[in-house]
Amino acid sequence: MTALMTVKGVEKRFGGGRTLLGGPKKAVHAVQGIDVVVNRGETLGIVGESGCGKSTLARMLVGLDRPSSGSIRIEGVDPTDFERGNARALARKIQYVFQDPVSSLNPRKTIRTILEIPMVHLRGLDKPAREARLAELMQAVKLSPEFLDRYPHEFSGGQAQRIGIARALAAEPELIILDEPVSALDVSVQAQVLNLLEDLQSRFDLTYVFISHDLSVVESVSDRVAVMYFGRIVEYADARDLFREPRHPYTRLLFDAAPVPGKRSVRSEEEPAELPDPYAPPPGCAFAPRCPNARERCRTERPDLDSHRYSRGHSAACFFPVRR
Amino acid sequence: MTAATGTATAKPAGASARPGTFRLFANNRLAALGLAVLAAIVILALLAPVLPLDDPAVTDPANRLLPPGTAGHILGTDHLGRDILSRLFWGTRVSLAVGFSATLIAAFFGSLIGLVAGYVGGRTDSILMRSIDMLMAFPYILLALGIVAVLGPGLLNALYAIAVVNIPFFARNIRGVTRGLAHREFVDAARLSGKSHAGVLFTEVTPNVLPVIVITMSSTVGWMILETAGLSFLGLGVQPPQADLGSMLGEGRKLLFNAPFVSIIPGVTIFAIVMSINLVGDGIRDVLDPRLRSGALARPSARTRVDRREAPPMPSESSGTALDLVDLKTEFRVGSSVYRAVGGVSLDLKDKECLGLVGESGSGKSVTAMSVLGLVATPPGAIVGGRVMVDGEDLLEVSDEALRRLRGGRISMIFQDPLSTLHPLFTVGDQIAEAIRSHHPVGHAEAWKRAVDLLELVRIPNARQRAGSYPHELSGGMRQRVCIAMALANDSGIMIADEPTTALDVTVQAQVLRLLDDLRKEKGAAVLFITHDFGVVSEICDRVAVMYAGRIVELGTTEDVLSRPAHPYTRKLIDCVPILGDPERRLDAIDGLPPSVARLPPGCAFADRCPQVREDCRSGDIALTATGGRSVRCLYPLVETVE
CATH class of the missing domain: 3.40.50.300 (P-loop containing nucleotide triphosphate hydrolases)
Known part of the structure; x- marks a missing residue:
């Protein structure tokens, strides 16, 4: 590999x-x-x-x-x-597929226009090549070619996400x-x-x-x-x-x-838990306040991924990892 | 106004069923009237050169100040003996031309500045917008006067002055909208498709800003015409002998008492033009503004309209049932289509039971829940059949006042997104106290004390302190706990929870599920739990009902339904979810999409996607047949539902 x-x-x-007055801004x-x-x-x-x-x-x-x-x-x-x-x-x-399929498509453009943009700008395809590619893409994401001339709001979430995937594929990443x-x-x-x-x-x-x-x-x-x-x-x-x-x-x-x-298997924490304040991160492990295994060392020193190499390619940023 | 917005409210979006843009506009009578008046004025002004009018600039001192109605001078003559009708036509022409061109100029430059500032952001935004702010800091008339003073009086200079004065208005409006669009995902997507920044701004963002530009233009044209008239009135615009409405008004001012018609006629014309433009502008805004179009500003009535064609007979009161839905039907009427969101749901929620209502989006599970307390927005929603029985009473028949007492009292609700259900401007303690006080005659201090107790009950740490927090200061899990506290505030016997954990992270979901389960057992409340997740159902529900296309297709105990699903849809729905610890399983996806509830097929709604479909599945109504504790709406169920 x-x-x-x-x-x-x-x-x-x-x-x-820095702020205008020279004081440090929070990061x-x-x-x-x-x-x-x-x-x-x-x-x-x-x-x-x-x-x-x-x-x-x-x-x-x-x-x-x-x-x-x-x-x-x-x-x-x-x-x-x-x-x-x-x-x-x-x-x-590299291409990207967004979480919200509908809002990642411009509401005022047809699917054809949306899919052609990467072909024109990234691959420089001419008109006949684009037509062929459009047909191929629609077939690849299992959508009917007649959808090409419709607008994004006419699609359900799943169909819109297929279009999002087709757009990513159009760039041949x-x-x-x-x-x-x-x-x-x-x-x-x-x-x-x-x-x-x-x-x-x-x-x-x-x-x-x-x-x-x-x-x-x-x-x-x-x-x-x-x-x-x-x-x-x-x-x-x-x-x-x-x-x-x-x-x-x-x-x-x-x-x-x-x-x-089919199972009643969920186990939850006893106390409601929250993430640490991002403006004042704890000095040690960020998970320590919620961790059942946490000890003194966890609160003062931050473990990194090398702290615990369990086997080849398996590492955990923890001083006291879970054992079977 | 109401006619235009009412029909545009759409829960189930259906593009074809919605009335067209022009029809929406024409439905608005005032706007249509404005358009008619404006069109008449514009046509007459355009026709001025071909109409048999006197020369507007030819003076005739012998015939000065003839009153309206004089032969040859229908509207009379002014102080120099010029025909007022002719001057009115020519003057309107000038005023309209200046008003419209100034609007176009201001719209072009203002929008350009707004687009660039909003899209680029950062320093560019600051510099552009601060310059605009400086322009706005001058009183506009002073600025216009200053510009005309520098350039010299004259029609064209007045036009520039008015355009410049109005640029900030466009720039600020457009910048705001662009700012919101610049961070939308489709803008990122266009960047990743290889478009340059300029390409994204002008071909992706601008088309989406265009409606706002049109709305802003339509609402400023009238204002611009007034400003032109104002400058001309002061003698800085149109120069004699040319006429425009403002200069006619200015000339008539000195004769206001001797010959009022000289100023009244152009005054009334200005009024008619500006009024009609504003009416048209409002109409255009109502049609184009997506917020108005989506019905967000339409006022739904306090409870869902009940429009039952026939009501089923009152069911005999059965003990041990907290909530009994009998053949409930709820519809949305949008344009010419009828969406049968709930098409006959019968469901009994037993005392102290947790009943899961499972389905995909659009299956009607939320509408069913909202119908119970009449919370479906009317228009477009209406309950068209069935009964909702609580304590021997049909909630569809009780008075508004009785229903209001039930809401949050006997029956409480928990929604999916706690951030949008909690009021952002009140502390959570206040909101819980308000829920208590709207049902119990207690003082604020007493209610507050109970609110703190409730927050402790839902295990919020430092409850006393947290009661004084605003919703945005709490995490998602904490906010949902607050909503649960509020639902418990009045010891409701029935709780309806609509996807209460869907917006939460898994670890938080686990905590909230456990809390809900503990509390309902402690309080002995019955829960109708709406979700799309069979995992969550297994965790908390005693029984489960599966909905598809507005009807219940299967009902039984959670264990039975999950281990031996009888309806093919239930089977498929379980099989298409990946299960933790079983990654090799190829997911058995359901082909196709659910049918639209506006066009349900005869027979089984699932027939087109069903692997077991046979000929007789596609005709006639298929009933929900009950055997023992199990019901299924299928002619060929997968398992024998024996007792």
């Missing part, structure tokens, strides 16, 4: 700097110390709850936002393109960042889209970064998984390993909290 994308020490701060670290590798042909799942920084990370991976520090490299693209925010150069390699692609959809439609994504991956040799808050969805699509909490990756492993034997107490908690049809 070869690495397609390498992310090193990526960090994103919001705010900061929020949305994402910190992210190191991940996306291998060619795989699906990397990123799981986390709201506020964990997964969408901020996604926007940086695709070049919509620039990291405050750290580097992102993708094979075949000049590294400076990320630093300069050269969206056009990146967009030929190698990597697609899927940011909660099915969370806005009904369950029956969610399955259609997940199956479609799987088919497209093998058909077009695509690599996916699949971001979601839903563990069961991530488990069903991912080869490797990174779990995020409060802006950092807390556990990083092969999907099978992670789901068979979660090491980080937060991952464990996520598993226990997910309801499973």
